[in-house]
Amino acid sequence: xxxxxxxxxxxxxxxxxxxxxxxxxxxxxxxxxxxxxxxxxxxxxxxxxxxxxxxxxxxxxxxxxxxxxxxxxxxxxxxxxxxxxxxxxxxxxxxxxxxxxxxxxxxxxxxxxxxxxxxxxxxxxxxxxxxxxxxxxxxxxxxxxxxxxxxxxxxxxxxxxxxxxxxxxxxxxxxxxxxxxxxxxxxxxxxxxxxxxxxxxxxxxxxxxxxxxxxxxxxxxxxxxxxxxxxxxxxxxxxxxxxxxxxxxxxxxxxxxxxxxxxxxxxxxxxxxxxxxxxxxxxxxxxxxxxxxxxxxxxxxxxxxxxxxxxxxxxxxxxxxxxxxxxxxxxxxxxxxxxxxxxxxxxxxxxxxxxxxxxxxxxxxxxxxxxxxxxxxxxxxxxxxxxxxxxxxxxxxxxxxxxxxxxxxxxxxxxxxx
Amino acid sequence: xxxxxxxxxxxxxxxxxxxxxxxxxxxxxxxxxxxxxxxxxxxxxxxxxxxxxxxxxxxxxxxxxxxxxxxxxxxxxxxxxxxxxxxxxxxxxxxxxxxxxxxxxxxxxxxxxxxxxxxxxxxxxxxxxxxxxxxxxxxxxxxxxxxxxxxxxxxxxxxxxxxxxxxxxxxxxxxxxxxxxxxxxxxxxxxxxxxxxxxxxxxxxxxxxxxxxxxxxxxxxxxxxxxxxxxxx
Numbered sequence: 001x002x003x004x005x006x007x008x009x010x011x012x013x014x015x016x017x018x019x020x021x022x023x024x025x026x027x028x029x030x031x032x033x034x035x036x037x038x039x040x041x042x043x044x045x046x047x048x049x050x051x052x053x054x055x056x057x058x059x060x061x062x063x064x065x066x067x068x069x070x071x072x073x074x075x076x077x078x079x080x081x082x083x084x085x086x087x088x089x090x091x092x093x094x095x096x097x098x099x100x101x102x103x104x105x106x107x108x109x110x111x112x113x114x115x116x117x118x119x120x121x122x123x124x125x126x127x128x129x130x131x132x133x134x135x136x137x138x139x140x141x142x143x144x145x146x147x148x149x150x151x152x153x154x155x156x157x158x159x160x161x162x163x164x165x166x167x168x169x170x171x172x173x174x175x176x177x178x179x180x181x182x183x184x185x186x187x188x189x190x191x192x193x194x195x196x197x198x199x200x201x202x203x204x205x206x207x208x209x210x211x212x213x214x215x216x217x218x219x220x221x222x223x224x225x226x227x228x229x230x231x232x233x234x235x236x237x238x239x240x241x242x243x244x245x246x247x248x249x250x251x252x253x254x255x256x257x258x259x260x261x262x263x264x265x266x267x268x269x270x271x272x273x274x275x276x277x278x279x280x281x282x283x284x285x286x287x288x289x290x291x292x293x294x295x296x297x298x299x300x301x302x303x304x305x306x307x308x309x310x311x312x313x314x315x316x317x318x319x320x321x322x323x324x325x326x327x328x329x330x331x332x333x334x335x336x337x338x339x340x341x342x343x344x345x346x347x348x349x350x351x352x353x354x355x356x357x358x359x360x361x362x363x364x365x366x367x368x369x370x371x372x373x374x375x376x377x378x379x380x381x382x383x384x385x386x387x388x389x390x391x392x393x394x395x396x397x398x399x400x401x402x403x404x405x406x407x408x409x410x411x412x413x414x415x416x417x418x
Numbered sequence: 419x420x421x422x423x424x425x426x427x428x429x430x431x432x433x434x435x436x437x438x439x440x441x442x443x444x445x446x447x448x449x450x451x452x453x454x455x456x457x458x459x460x461x462x463x464x465x466x467x468x469x470x471x472x473x474x475x476x477x478x479x480x481x482x483x484x485x486x487x488x489x490x491x492x493x494x495x496x497x498x499x500x501x502x503x504x505x506x507x508x509x510x511x512x513x514x515x516x517x518x519x520x521x522x523x524x525x526x527x528x529x530x531x532x533x534x535x536x537x538x539x540x541x542x543x544x545x546x547x548x549x550x551x552x553x554x555x556x557x558x559x560x561x562x563x564x565x566x567x568x569x570x571x572x573x574x575x576x577x578x579x580x581x582x583x584x585x586x587x588x589x590x591x592x593x594x595x596x597x598x599x600x601x602x603x604x605x606x607x608x609x610x611x612x613x614x615x616x617x618x619x620x621x622x623x624x625x626x627x628x629x630x631x632x633x634x635x636x637x638x639x640x641x642x643x644x645x646x647x648x649x650x651x
Contacts, residue, residue: 006537011521011523011524014523014524015523018522018523216636304521304522306518307513307521308521309480309504309507309516310478310480310513311507311508311509311513311532311533311536312504312505312507312508312509312533312536312537313536314501314504315500315504317503362554391455410480410481411479411480411481412475412480415475415480415515
């Protein structure tokens with residue numbers, strides 16, 4: 001030790017490796033917790049991102065435009081007359097797609113059964129490229145219908161087709177009340193059959209062209225929902241005032257997806273709360289584990305600390321030595337854990353975890369949203385920095401209790417300690 | 419003002435230390451007066467429980483007396499704060515304990531220069547002083563060994579080097595030969611005696627080893643916390 005400036009750090013470093021197994025366990029506790037916290041956080045964030053991505057595509061968009069009371073009342077007469085709004089919105093920066101939709105609840109019947117259903121009238125060509133429900137792999141029979149047929153053509157759910165004993169080309173009757181309160185009945189033909197795994201879709205949704213649905217509604221050109229899909233969720237804040245102003249000019253109102261799909265938003269919030277609870281448990285386990293290991297490490301060195309005190313080391317220098325040891329092992333543990341967390345995140349970001357076999361194939365329903373059964377992590381840099389920082393501080397703070405034990409023992413008692 | 423050479427290394431005046439054991443008060447050190455001049459090679463002799471270690475702890479500032487005053491190298495230690503006592507130990511007192519004296523993660527050389535490092539002495543001075551002591555104590559070639567790679571006698575010699583390296587006013591040794599065989603004890607004692615004669619290092623031992631007592635030029639016998647005999651040779 002020719003240079004005395006780093007004496008505390010070097011002493012601390014060497015002390016760490018006196019009990020290799022114990023230090024290895026401590027490193028494993030810290031590194032393991034950082035790995036789990038980072039990976040779990042990134043996986044969960046990735047899952048939320050997928051839920052939002054798929055949710056906004058099949059639902060309200062990042063911003064949804066509705067009649068001001070439609071979301072609370074859901075009355076068929078609460079429509080929006082777009083009047084060029086759709087084209088205006090498509091021209092805005094950050095807008096990827098604009099998907100107007102007509103919703104019309106009613107009943108469908110064949111000679112076998114009668115089922116409550118809801119028509120979703122949409123621009124099926126646009127929707128096919130965006131809406132996961134119309135993904136080609138889910139279209140198990142037939143094809144998307146062409147617009148403007150004399151008999152309304154529909155894409156129906158597989159379960160619906162089974163219960164009503166329908167095939168591609170079969171006819172059934174749809175009854176509903178239009179926007180003026182009049183009863184309507186119309187024959188429809190099955191153009192295609194989808195199987196999504198979502199009961200709401202597979203049994204209770206009929207997809208038709210928007211103009212067909214609007215005609216049945218009695219409000220040609222109108223829509224109940226205009227889903228505005230953006231390039232990324234962060235664009236919502238920037239674009240919302242602009243969209244809001246254009247919607248208000250037509251007596252409509254724009255809502256963020258969280259307001260338009262409160263079930264999805266609250267589901268994610270609840271899941272996030274659960275994630276935080278898990279992370280809190282990890283924090284507690286790390287604190288207990290580290291305190292335990294450090295207490296053992298210092299108690300067996302009481303005599304050594306007494307000798308150091310006798311030689312002329314001040315109390316604060318002993319404390320500094322123990323703190324250096326805690327900082328070193330924490331930094332090392334956190335660094336290893338962060339590297340492993342990065343590696344695990346990278347793997348699941350690139351390749352994902354395929355849960356399709358576990359889920360029996362097909363898609364997974366989460367909070368009413370159809371999600372691919374492949375869990376993919378995302379890079380939540382802020383969350384990673386926060387978790388790593390907290391675990392580092394916690395791991396260092398765990399040294400405070402053993403430190404107190406060491407500093408409480410007087411040198412005379414300490415040198416007598418064997 | 420007293421000449422530094424004439425200031426006693428240790429002056430104890432009416433020093434007592436009591437411990438409470440249940441309802442009984444144990445007089446570990448009972449109204450002790452003692453003066454030890456610089457250059458002494460003295461021993462505190464007595465049976466176990468006679469108060470030798472307690473008295474050494476009081477002199478070394480590891481503990482504070484309940485009554486009386488202690489002066490080390492002319493400086494009164496009674497009433498000093500923990501920090502002041504630490505500084506006093508660092509600069510004026512060397513310690514040799516019975517066993518497990520050395521810091522396990524430091525090499526023999528690093529152990530020996532540790533106190534000099536705490537005193538912030540320059541590296542060259544530290545190295546020169548410690549290497550000279552290693553030569554004196556027959557530790558050459560063992561500089562880079564860890565304590566676990568040294569015999570008991572070698573460890574105690576490193577502890578002696580560490581204690582005398584900063585040239586303290588006094589070296590306190592609590593039964594330094596207790597864990598050594600007789601030949602190793604004799605060698606260690608001989609080396610310490612030589613340091614005393616040639617470098618003027620003041621030693622105060624506690625022991626009940628007759629061989630150590632035989633070597634001392636002053637034997638202070640204790641019993642039940644009191645000095646019962648003070649023999650100068």
